[in-house]
Amino acid sequence: MKRERKIYDPAFKTKAVQLSNERTNVSELAREPGIKVTLLYKWRKKYEEFGEGSFPENGNLKLTPEQEKIHELGKKLKDAELERDILKKAIGIFSKSGR
Numbered sequence: 386m387k388r389e390r391k392i393y394d395p396a397f398k399t400k401a402v403q404l405s406n407e408r409t410n411v412s413e414l415a416r417e418p419g420i421k422v423t424l425l426y427k428w429r430k431k432y433e434e435f436g437e438g439s440f441p442e443n444g445n446l447k448l449t450p451e452q453e454k455i456h457e458l459g460k461k462l463k464d465a466e467l468e469r470d471i472l473k474k475a476i477g478i479f480s481k482s483g484r
Contacts, residue, residue, distance in 0.1 A: 395440035401425060402432040
C-alpha cells in the first residue's frame with residue numbers, strides 16, 4: 386500500500402531548523418510535530434549550505450551565489466556559441482554565392 390508523502394512548507398522547515406539549533410535534544414524536537422529525526426537532520430544540512438533559500442517552492446533550484454553566477458555565464462556562453470555558429474554558416478553561404 387502506498388503511503389502519502391507529507392509536504393511541509395518552507396516556513397515550517399526553517400522554524401524547525403532554527404529550533405533544532407537552539408535545543409540540545411533534536412530527537413525530542415522531531416517527535417513533537419511528528420517528523421523523522423533523519424528528515425530534520427537533512428533540513429539542517431540544507432540550511433547550513435544554502436541559508437534562507439534552502440527550501441524553495443515549486444521545484445526551483447536552490448543555488449549558492451557562485452552557482453547562480455556560473456549558471457548565468459553558462460547561458461551567455463551557449464548564446465555566444467550559437468551566434469558564432471550562425472555567423473560561420475552565413476560566411477560560408479555568402480562566400481560561395483559570390484563566385
